[in-house]
Amino acid sequence: MPRKTSPRVATSLGCAPLRAMYRAAEKRKPSRWPEVEKEFLQAMWDFDQKFASGEANQGDNQNGKGDFFTDLIALLLENCSDKSLYGRGSVPGLIFPNHALDASYPQTGTVEVLVETKVAGAPKTLRNPSQKNPRGRMGSADLDKRIKEAGLKTIDLKAEWPRGAGKGGGPTNDLITWLRRSKPMSVLSMAIRVVDKNDLERTIHFANAAGQMMDAVGLVAYEPNPKNKGYHALKGPPHLELDRVLSRVCTALRNLP
DNA sequence: ACCAACAAACACGGGACGGC
């Protein structure tokens, strides 16, 4: 049974570029990030153009973009591992009883693998006249809060595992070390539209912070081309390369029953 | 050395919508 994909992307007029890209990817059966990166950036560009002009609305942006990226990442992992991933709601952590998971495995019971995604960054749009920077909002603007959210989710789920297993081994006095050897495998993949060099540095800083808490963090950072036509991906540190991170997840998935 | 002007960073507060 295939993973359920975003209804917003499937139906909304404003999300047409995202929908078209996903549909095309589905047919090509890609299993690695480099196979889809160009098309992803083009789709995001086309979408952002629509968003800037008002053709795509706030709903498309907030409920389409992020889910689209989740769908795409899940598609790659499914093709690569031959496992189905699932979005899940109400998964209990140690502290909070109801976490929602973007893409995870297996479908029920204790979570083995969790993939969270974040997308951030917006062009200057008509609905935000006060945006001064013509290149748009900084992608890193909101990362502090959102990385903290993702980190807490990871910690809470990892802390819940040993409690359920009943064999000890809960959080020790060295939190980071404990997180790294604890299940579920928890990774974050981020697609961040960046406005300048500084914005990129900040984004990498937050990605590394996330990497302290989660087992792996993948980042695709991109910025508008000089002539303001299309996006190009930016180079980050190797350990944050999305392709490497997805490979690790794929291997983990393959080794699971 | 001062201070105004501008920019960057931070913190908080949503609107939108799907899942339960």
Added chain:
DNA sequence: GCCGTCCCGTGTTTGTTGGT
């Protein structure tokens, strides 16, 4: 219908620059 998560908008604070 509530609740949680999606990502963005904007007022306030902190930092930087450049003129006198």
